[in-house]
Amino acid sequence: MAVAAACLFAPATADAYRPGGDGFWRQRVVTFSDRTSGAYGGAARNAIAAWNTSGMRLVLAPAPPAHANIRIRGFRHGTHGVGCFGIAGTTASPGDGRGGLRSAEVRIATGCGPPEVFQQVTTHELGHALGLGHENRRCATMVASDVVGAERCGSLWLRRCRLLQPDDIRGVVHFYGGHPAPVTRVMRAACGDRAPHRAGTLAVVPDPVGSAATATLTVHGAGGRVVIVGRRRGACPASPVDPRGTFFYAPAGTALVPAFAAQATPGAWCYRLWRVSAGGRWSRARTVVIHHGARSAAARIGMTVTAIAGGRLVQLTEPDAPAGWRIDIETIDGACATPTGPRRTLRSDGDVPHQADTETDPEPLAAGAARCYRAVVHDGSYPTRPPAFVASVTYQAA
Numbered sequence: 001m002a003v004a005a006a007c008l009f010a011p012a013t014a015d016a017y018r019p020g021g022d023g024f025w026r027q028r029v030v031t032f033s034d035r036t037s038g039a040y041g042g043a044a045r046n047a048i049a050a051w052n053t054s055g056m057r058l059v060l061a062p063a064p065p066a067h068a069n070i071r072i073r074g075f076r077h078g079t080h081g082v083g084c085f086g087i088a089g090t091t092a093s094p095g096d097g098r099g100g101l102r103s104a105e106v107r108i109a110t111g112c113g114p115p116e117v118f119q120q121v122t123t124h125e126l127g128h129a130l131g132l133g134h135e136n137r138r139c140a141t142m143v144a145s146d147v148v149g150a151e152r153c154g155s156l157w158l159r160r161c162r163l164l165q166p167d168d169i170r171g172v173v174h175f176y177g178g179h180p181a182p183v184t185r186v187m188r189a190a191c192g193d194r195a196p197h198r199a200g201t202l203a204v205v206p207d208p209v210g211s212a213a214t215a216t217l218t219v220h221g222a223g224g225r226v227v228i229v230g231r232r233r234g235a236c237p238a239s240p241v242d243p244r245g246t247f248f249y250a251p252a253g254t255a256l257v258p259a260f261a262a263q264a265t266p267g268a269w270c271y272r273l274w275r276v277s278a279g280g281r282w283s284r285a286r287t288v289v290i291h292h293g294a295r296s297a298a299a300r301i302g303m304t305v306t307a308i309a310g311g312r313l314v315q316l317t318e319p320d321a322p323a324g325w326r327i328d329i330e331t332i333d334g335a336c337a338t339p340t341g342p343r344r345t346l347r348s349d350g351d352v353p354h355q356a357d358t359e360t361d362p363e364p365l366a367a368g369a370a371r372c373y374r375a376v377v378h379d380g381s382y383p384t385r386p387p388a389f390v391a392s393v394t395y396q397a398a
Contacts, residue, residue: 016140017171020133022090024175026100029226029249031063032070033241034280036108043108043115044072046190047123049279050163051130052225053189055181056172058130059251061226062280064243069102070129072122075109086121088128104129116158117146119190123163132171140167161191193279196224199286202273205337215264215290216335216370216394217248217257217271224252224275224283236270240282245272256368258396264292298375298391305373305395311362312395314346314373319389320353321377327351328376329359336372336392351377365397 034044052060065071090104106125108118120141127142134144139153141164149157156162162183169180200221219227230237230245237245250257252275270289274282297303303316318327328348333341346359365371377389 016135016138016167017142017174018133018135019175020090020128020131022131023101024131025058025069028057028251029059029061030070031061031068031249032072032280033063033065033068034072035065036072036074043119043122044126045193045279045281046119046161047126047163049193049277050123050186050190051126051172052278053181053186054164054169054172055178056176057178057251058172058176059226059249060280061228061249061276062240062282063247063249064241064245066243067247070104070106070126072106072108072126075107086125088125090129090131101131114158116160119163120146120149120158127168127172130172131175132168135167135171138167140165140171142168142171161187163187163190189278193277193281195277195281196275196283198223199273199275199283200227202229202271202286202288204271204288204290205335215271215292216337219250219255219257219273221275222252225278226250226252226276227254227257228274228276228282229257229271230274231264231269231271233265233267233269236285236287237272240274240276254368256370256396258368258370258398266292297389298393301375301391303373303375303391303393305393307398308360311360312365312371312373314359314361316357316375316391318351318353318355318357319375319377319391321351321388322379325351325377325379325388327357328374328378329357330374330376331361331363332372332374333369334372335370335394336374337394339372365395367397369397371395371397 032048036044048060086106086108088104088106091102106129108122108125124141132142135142136144136148139156143149143152153165164183164186166183169186173180198221200219203218205216217229227250228240228247230240230242230247232245240247248257268289268291270287273286276282301316301319306313314329326348329346331344331346332339346361373393373395375391379388
């Protein structure tokens with residue numbers, strides 16, 4: 001019963017674990033879909049729970065199949081009696097010296113006998129999807145075959161719930177950062193994964209209603225491995241894998257989550273929060289319904305903020321205003337709905353209607369932090385009199 005996998009061998013290193021050769025994921029949260037339909041004893045869920053509890057900083061989260069980074073499927077036909085095996089294939093960003101992975105496919109044949117073998121093969125192939133290669137020099141789930149595994153691991157091989165060995169754990173922590181977890185903790189997660197009891201609380205603040213920004217999302221609570229916020233217009237997403245919803249993913253413990261990039265069309269929108277376990281089981285949803293207004297202000301002048309090397313680029317088309325009026329491009333730390341910092345002026349000069357304008361903000365912004373950008377048009381007496389026109393956009397750092 002060979003454990004086969006598509007991977008590239010790398011030169012030996014001082015450590016036992018090896019990279020697979022195609023690179024590694026660069027985002028903090030990598031999504032997966034499990035299309036084995038639970039027909040294999042929950043092997044995929046157990047394997048996901050094991051890798052998610054290894055101590056690595058990368059987090060695996062469930063997603064609709066069409067949008068998942070890693071897709072897990074079973075071979076239901078065509079195995080021709082060859083027994084238990086798996087295949088993992090990955091794609092990487094072309095020309096990227098750091099080898100960032102973009103997608104992965106994991107397929108497991110149905111010919112396995114004991115459940116322990118099927119779980120081991122599934123965990124092995126997911127290791128390839130995470131960027132690990134074969135390792136035959138010591139006991140590891142990433143050995144090239146179960147024969148080598150039995151030789152290297154002895155009585156530990158195929159032991160119930162022991163889906164990862166210390167070498168596998170050290171490998172993913174080395175490549176993704178974090179702190180290696182004890183094997184006993186990983187074993188408990190693999191066979192004892194449970195859905196979190198509560199989702200926590202979700203606050204959705206339009207930012208502001210009618211601006212180009214969608215919303216500021218704040219999550220509070222504890223538990224689970226990842227939080228998922230989904231939204232849908234006119235109805236609620238049924239689950240974190242509902243293909244009709246749009247979702248944002250963040251590691252558990254995240255408080256302020258970025259606003260959705262796509263502008264919400266006017267109408268009632270349902271936002272839902274789920275807290276998800278290491279194995280991909282989700283809690284009951286926390287639901288918030290808000291009304292998004294029509295596009296105005298920032299949308300009318302095409303105001304956008306995008307990340308560039310060394311800062312952020314503010315782009316807009318200056319609005320109509322009487323001759324002699326001025327336009328200020330300002331920033332304030334925090335979301336536009338709830339600013340927290342002092343106001344800084346990037347530029348202040350005369351307004352030229354319909355002129356395309358760009359400004360650069362080189363001020364550093366920490367990951368996950370928000371900053372409000374404003375275009376303020378006034379008659380020269382600002383701030384003693386209310387400005388005639390204010391457009392605002394909240395930028396959320398990735």
